[in-house]
Amino acid sequence: MSEDRGMLWSRVADLPLEIEDYALERLERDVSSDFTRVSTVLRLRGGDGHEGLGEDVSYDAEDQLALQNAGPTQPLAGSWTLESFCDHLATLDLWPEPARHDASVLYRVWAYESAALDLALRQAGLSITAALQREARPLTFVVSLRLGEPATLGPLRARLDPYPTTRFKLDPTASWDDALVAQLVTTGAVDTVDLKGLYVGSVVDNLPDPALYRRVAEGFPDAWIEDPAIDDATWPVLEPHQDRITWDANIHSVDDIVALPFTPRMVNVKPSRLGGLRPLFKAYEYCEANDIMMYGGGQFELGVGRGHIQYLAAIFHPDGPNDVAPGGYNLVDPPAGLPSSPLPVLASPTGFSWG
Numbered sequence: 001m002s003e004d005r006g007m008l009w010s011r012v013a014d015l016p017l018e019i020e021d022y023a024l025e026r027l028e029r030d031v032s033s034d035f036t037r038v039s040t041v042l043r044l045r046g047g048d049g050h051e052g053l054g055e056d057v058s059y060d061a062e063d064q065l066a067l068q069n070a071g072p073t074q075p076l077a078g079s080w081t082l083e084s085f086c087d088h089l090a091t092l093d094l095w096p097e098p099a100r101h102d103a104s105v106l107y108r109v110w111a112y113e114s115a116a117l118d119l120a121l122r123q124a125g126l127s128i129t130a131a132l133q134r135e136a137r138p139l140t141f142v143v144s145l146r147l148g149e150p151a152t153l154g155p156l157r158a159r160l161d162p163y164p165t166t167r168f169k170l171d172p173t174a175s176w177d178d179a180l181v182a183q184l185v186t187t188g189a190v191d192t193v194d195l196k197g198l199y200v201g202s203v204v205d206n207l208p209d210p211a212l213y214r215r216v217a218e219g220f221p222d223a224w225i226e227d228p229a230i231d232d233a234t235w236p237v238l239e240p241h242q243d244r245i246t247w248d249a250n251i252h253s254v255d256d257i258v259a260l261p262f263t264p265r266m267v268n269v270k271p272s273r274l275g276g277l278r279p280l281f282k283a284y285e286y287c288e289a290n291d292i293m294m295y296g297g298g299q300f301e302l303g304v305g306r307g308h309i310q311y312l313a314a315i316f317h318p319d320g321p322n323d324v325a326p327g328g329y330n331l332v333d334p335p336a337g338l339p340s341s342p343l344p345v346l347a348s349p350t351g352f353s354w355g
Contacts, residue, residue: 008281012131013083015120020047022072022115026064027055027302030332037300038064044076044115052119052351055305056111057272058104063097067108070096076112082120086113086276106252106275107299113277114308118352128352129315136314138342142167142191143325144298150175153183159329160189165340167191169226169323172216173206181219190223191321197229198249213237217244224321226268230261248297253279254286266293266320271309273297284316295320300330307346307354314345314354 005013025041038061044052058064074092076085094108121128129136143166147155151173160166169192170184184190193216196206208229214237217225226246228238238245248268250256252275257267267287274280287294296313298306306327313322328338346355 006278006282006285008132008285009083009278011133012117012120012128012277013081015082015124015126015131017080017082017085017116017120018046018048018123019076019078019080019085019116019119020045022074022076024068024072025303026068029302036061037302039300039302039305040064040067040111041303042111042115044112044119046119046123048123050119050122052115052117052122053304053353054111054113054115054118055301055303055308056108057299057301057305058099058101058107059299060100060104063095063100063104066095066097082116082277085116086278089113089116103252103273107272109275110272111305114271114305114352117277122351125350127347127350128311129347132315134315136311136345136347137318138344139310139314139318139322139324140320141310141313141322141325141341141343142169143329144169144171144194144323146171146173147176147180149173151180153180156184156187156189159334160187162334162336163338163340166329167321167341169194169321171196171206172212174209174212176212176215178215178219181215185219190220192224192226192246192323193217193220194226194248195228196226196249197234198227208234210234210237217241224266246295248273251283254282257283257286257292263290264292266295268297268323269294269317270297270299271312272299272305280312293317293320295322297323298325300327302327304353308352310343311347311352311354314343314347318342 023043027039029037040056042054089112099105168189171194197208210233213234224246225244227248246266269283271280294317296309310324313324328335
């Protein structure tokens, strides 16, 4: 085992991986945040008939279109170990056009590496739980939701009325007033408020607002407070609630967790945002060693990527407020028959497949 290998990575790094070719598949769906989501499924194919699947969740449709139009041009065929494949991948330019957002570079790496893990496990006849020597448990989830502009209770009621045990992660915005907060409090269904104070140049940018921060922090005294922007104006409001502050958008590595302004009780560990298997496993191990609780987050995955993050959450933090609800909850009109939380363990006998 090399010095920089953690225990988790060492358990899968030497898995043999045979790749014959690969294909790309476009997915598209209108989702509840008033945009059309486009993603790309990557299918790595082995000579033995096995396939390994991953999903590129980069948000910009133009990035997805450029990838799909370019086609399967990367030199991936060959005999590898999982580790040597990941090392090889790091030498490749995976972008036919430059990424429109820096974080998307990590999302694409995750697509290829998660597909490689899936294929290597299938070729070895192993599940990820068997390979990692970990158990998956029933998975608690919340539904991530914005309430429109101006914000109303409508989007929440459209999900809570047919599914009354549903828990939510909500995005407060400037249109949230005292009356709306009071209505939301009466539902008793809000586990997390995501202030989105760390985004810059995105469609969800939310400027720091001490009045809004106070309104939601005091209005939801038991909810987690994700991604506030801390400055001289907001910190006096946030400091009394420090133990409930969690982080997401700025977590790309263990170094980012170490660099937080204070040691958090919990962080959002998003596999695609970590960008690869090694940094993801390092983050899991660091948080476990330092008694930092974890939860997982989704990025409007349309395909296999949703199952991947559900599977990992079921292994590493099944009881957290995991923003990994089944995709039907993100549709404009959620259909009947969606599963409720917690999800039963839906792991396949081999590979990295869930559901």
